[in-house]
Amino acid sequence: MSIRTELRYKIMKDYGAPAVMALQNFKKRKPRPIPEAFGPPLESNKRLKEILSRHYFLSRYVPGVKKVAWVTSGAPVELLRAFDFYTIYPENHSALVGAKKQGADYCGIAEGSGFSQDLCSYARIDLGHMLSGKTPAGKLPKPDLLFCSNNICQTVLYWYKAIAHELNIPLIHFDAPFVTSEQTEADINYMAQQLQDMIPVLERVSGRVFYLNIFEDILKRSMETSKTWGTILDAMKAQPAPMTIFDAFGHLAPIVSLRGLPVAQDYYHILMDEVETRVTQGIGAISDERYRLIWDNIAIWYKVRFLATFFAERKMNFVTATYTNAWAETTGYLNVKDPWNSMAKTYGQIILNNNLKHRLDLMKKMIKTYSVDGMVMHSTRSCKPYSVGQFDLRKAITTDLDLPAVILDADIADERVWSEQQIHTRLEAFCETLEGSKHG
Amino acid sequence: MIIPDRSEYLKALAQSGQKIMGVLPALYPREILWAFDIHAAEIWDPPGELLHANAHLQTTICPIVKKSLEFILKEPDIINAGYLFPHTCDSLQNLGTQVKDLIGVSLPVYTFYNPKGSFNNTTTKYYQDILKNFQSTLEASYGPLDPEKLLAACVLSHNIDSHLLAIQLARMTDHLSLNNLEYFKLMRAQEYLLPTDYLSLLEQVDILDQPSETPRARLMVSGILPPTSEILEFLDELGVSIVADDLLAVSRRIPKFPMDVPVSPLDYLTDRFFILPSCSTRGGDLDERLHHLSKLMNASQAQGMLFNMVKFCEPELFDHRLLVKTLREKSIPVLTLETELESHISGQDKTRIEAFTELLFEMVSP
Numbered sequence: 001m002s003i004r005t006e007l008r009y010k011i012m013k014d015y016g017a018p019a020v021m022a023l024q025n026f027k028k029r030k031p032r033p034i035p036e037a038f039g040p041p042l043e044s045n046k047r048l049k050e051i052l053s054r055h056y057f058l059s060r061y062v063p064g065v066k067k068v069a070w071v072t073s074g075a076p077v078e079l080l081r082a083f084d085f086y087t088i089y090p091e092n093h094s095a096l097v098g099a100k101k102q103g104a105d106y107c108g109i110a111e112g113s114g115f116s117q118d119l120c121s122y123a124r125i126d127l128g129h130m131l132s133g134k135t136p137a138g139k140l141p142k143p144d145l146l147f148c149s150n151n152i153c154q155t156v157l158y159w160y161k162a163i164a165h166e167l168n169i170p171l172i173h174f175d176a177p178f179v180t181s182e183q184t185e186a187d188i189n190y191m192a193q194q195l196q197d198m199i200p201v202l203e204r205v206s207g208r209v210f211y212l213n214i215f216e217d218i219l220k221r222s223m224e225t226s227k228t229w230g231t232i233l234d235a236m237k238a239q240p241a242p243m244t245i246f247d248a249f250g251h252l253a254p255i256v257s258l259r260g261l262p263v264a265q266d267y268y269h270i271l272m273d274e275v276e277t278r279v280t281q282g283i284g285a286i287s288d289e290r291y292r293l294i295w296d297n298i299a300i301w302y303k304v305r306f307l308a309t310f311f312a313e314r315k316m317n318f319v320t321a322t323y324t325n326a327w328a329e330t331t332g333y334l335n336v337k338d339p340w341n342s343m344a345k346t347y348g349q350i351i352l353n354n355n356l357k358h359r360l361d362l363m364k365k366m367i368k369t370y371s372v373d374g375m376v377m378h379s380t381r382s383c384k385p386y387s388v389g390q391f392d393l394r395k396a397i398t399t400d401l402d403l404p405a406v407i408l409d410a411d412i413a414d415e416r417v418w419s420e421q422q423i424h425t426r427l428e429a430f431c432e433t434l435e436g437s438k439h440g
Numbered sequence: 441m442i443i444p445d446r447s448e449y450l451k452a453l454a455q456s457g458q459k460i461m462g463v464l465p466a467l468y469p470r471e472i473l474w475a476f477d478i479h480a481a482e483i484w485d486p487p488g489e490l491l492h493a494n495a496h497l498q499t500t501i502c503p504i505v506k507k508s509l510e511f512i513l514k515e516p517d518i519i520n521a522g523y524l525f526p527h528t529c530d531s532l533q534n535l536g537t538q539v540k541d542l543i544g545v546s547l548p549v550y551t552f553y554n555p556k557g558s559f560n561n562t563t564t565k566y567y568q569d570i571l572k573n574f575q576s577t578l579e580a581s582y583g584p585l586d587p588e589k590l591l592a593a594c595v596l597s598h599n600i601d602s603h604l605l606a607i608q609l610a611r612m613t614d615h616l617s618l619n620n621l622e623y624f625k626l627m628r629a630q631e632y633l634l635p636t637d638y639l640s641l642l643e644q645v646d647i648l649d650q651p652s653e654t655p656r657a658r659l660m661v662s663g664i665l666p667p668t669s670e671i672l673e674f675l676d677e678l679g680v681s682i683v684a685d686d687l688l689a690v691s692r693r694i695p696k697f698p699m700d701v702p703v704s705p706l707d708y709l710t711d712r713f714f715i716l717p718s719c720s721t722r723g724g725d726l727d728e729r730l731h732h733l734s735k736l737m738n739a740s741q742a743q744g745m746l747f748n749m750v751k752f753c754e755p756e757l758f759d760h761r762l763l764v765k766t767l768r769e770k771s772i773p774v775l776t777l778e779t780e781l782e783s784h785i786s787g788q789d790k791t792r793i794e795a796f797t798e799l800l801f802e803m804v805s806p
């Protein structure tokens with residue numbers, strides 16, 4: 001690392017990033033008017049934007065100062081933090097591209113180079129980015145290392161393999177056996193051993209030595225952050241709920257991509273304080289919350305605003321989601337005194353790596369504890385592990401709990417998959433049933 | 441050489457009281473099932489219309505998963521010992537739990553995890569644990585496993601593999617007088633024949649002392665399943681021989697090289713798993729896969745590659761781009777066909793195959 005590069009990074013970190021953020025705030029266009037259907041927006045939104053913009057901004061100055069790792073959302077990133085990797089989350093970046101309605105454009109680049117349109121759009125967007133260098137974040141650093149875990153899907157392994165080959169860089173894969181009934185001792189030992197096997201590789205790539213005490217501190221911070229995130233989600237049990245799940249989709253970014261860092265820990269304290277104050281003061285995310293809904297599957301990033309408004313105007317609020325819950329659900333297993341086994345339990349049992357009975361039970365529990373009146377399931381073309389089984393989950397939930405439900409066929413980030421007509425018809429029919437069921 | 445019809449054969453077996461387990465694609469320790477006297481009847485592409493599966497699965501799910509579910513929903517009499525879902529891909533992973541935990545079938549549902557990614561000592565140790573756990577699960581229903589029977593099953597499996605390797609080699613060097621259709625019928629018969637019957641069948645295969653007539657063109661095929669019978673017949677008509685394959689249902693389940701006669705079943709089964717050819721579904725290394733394909737192409741002197749891609753198959757589709765790119769860089773002609781496992785060959789595909797084979801013929805005699 002040259003002194004100049006490091007100095008430049010330091011200056012950017014301490015002065016450049018704050019200056020750019022301040023300039024952005026100054027330059028910001030007049031805020032969009034908030035539709036009447038919504039309550040006051042969260043103050044924490046500003047801080048969230050700052051944190052994320054800063055993270056992407058600083059990433060430009062990181063090469064030569066820190067090693068860069070591209071990481072999947074379910075990977076045990078705490079281990080990488082112990083080596084001070086600068087982490088970039090391609091899924092997060094793809095969601096950002098999707099939210100900006102540029103998904104089709106990036107997917108097109110990947111498809112043009114030979115990747116099939118039938119692949120997950122997060123992967124296609126990322127591959128499109130890799131092949132073209134395009135990004136709405138200005139510029140992203142090339143990775144020195146790829147780190148993935150198939151605890152969310154096998155797709156990430158195929159996808160990261162393709163990047164590793166193209167860029168000729170190492171890939172570390174954390175193999176998380178799918179939990180068909182419960183984790184076996186063999187599964188736990190296997191995962192715990194893999195984590196320990198990674199240490200020499202990470203030492204080599206990062207040029208740093210592993211210190212257990214540093215790792216334990218990171219783990220502690222990560223645990224605490226996930227717990228705070230869980231508390232924030234719990235606050236949505238209040239009626240009216242202090243935020244919508246569409247807010248939570250955005251506020252999820254630090255727990256996914258900055259987990260284990262002080263910035264994420266601090267941020268969730270700010271957000272927690274704000275939602276708790278709102279609960280105490282009875283401030284709801286929508287102005288008149290009459291119906292409470294659960295969302296299943298990943299967001300439809302290019303339609304978040306549309307869906308939020310559509311439901312808020314009908315006095316319907318999403319108060320919980322299987323997706324946002326994923327980063328709080330298994331944190332209870334983390335144990336600093338038993339780091340390897342506890343990480344195996346935490347990362348091995350997350351919702352997408354667990355059987356559908358587990359998912360059904362979890363959804364039923366969420367429906368009860370959050371006083372949910374109806375369910376919207378996003379059947380996404382991209383994601384097999386999230387979508388295969390949804391038809392039967394819906395059947396079980398509507399039958400057992402007598403809950404109105406609708407399935408929306410769409411995609412997480414490829415806006416070409418959206419069918420306005422079909423979605424409208426389904427949503428209108430769902431709202432009618434929901435209103436009828438509550439008043440009927 | 442007469443190969444019995446799949447459904448009649450399995451019907452007769454079931455009627456005779458044989459325990460039969462329906463096994464989904466692709467990798468599982470068949471030897472353990474055999475040692476419990478359970479016959480593994482594999483379910484890849486059962487025939488018939490999709491009548492009920494569509495109510496359980498999205499339109500963007502691959503036809504193998506859909507057809508398998510359709511078959512399971514019929515609760516066929518030939519399957520009497522349950523279903524086994526090896527961990528192959530996200531769709532099959534979820535289908536297993538969907539069938540077991542949400543749809544519900546009257547027979548037991550078993551699963552078997554296949555480790556993913558690159559392999560080392562940790563993976564080897566884990567694979568042995570999985571084998572032991574699988575054995576214990578079956579013991580809970582069928583009583584203790586006789587170690588002698590397991591060893592005998594491994595010896596049988598080793599015997600079958602040895603024959604298959606010899607046949608593959610004979611195919612590559614034109615020492616086999618089977619056309620495309622006959623060859624793949626033979627290779628796929630292992631999906632449903634009792635291992636002893638299959639071994640007898642393999643023993644009947646005539647490996648020629650001298651090479652037979654050289655085909656007009658030589659092709660390698662890659663994908664999950666071989667092309668449909670109609671396509672195989674069409675290639676036969678055109679004088680194109682599929683001389684080597686990289687198919688999950690066929691050669692990706694045969695060890696890359698001959699193994700020693702088994703002495704310890706656990707070691708044998710472990711070694712066998714780790715020397716299977718690199719496969720997309722195991723998250724295998726791409727360079728290793730490319731290297732293996734190029735070795736097969738050289739050994740068989742294949743002039744072109746046919747990718748027979750199952751629609752919506754993510755594992756294959758991800759690797760496909762790099763494989764095509766690399767082959768094209770080496771000026772090897774490539775044709776990709778997409779299949780939804782329909783038995784009929786479309787006019788468009790026929791034309792594309794014809795054009796492709798023309799290209800191969802030109803290469804042979806410019």
Ligand code: SF4
Nearest residue numbers: 120122152153155383
């Ligand atoms: S959307 Fe689904 S398939 Fe795509 S990366 Fe995420 S978990 Fe994997």
Ligand code: SF4
Nearest residue numbers: 502504529750753754
């Ligand atoms: S064809 Fe592909 S997606 Fe379908 S079951 Fe086989 S491996 Fe899975």
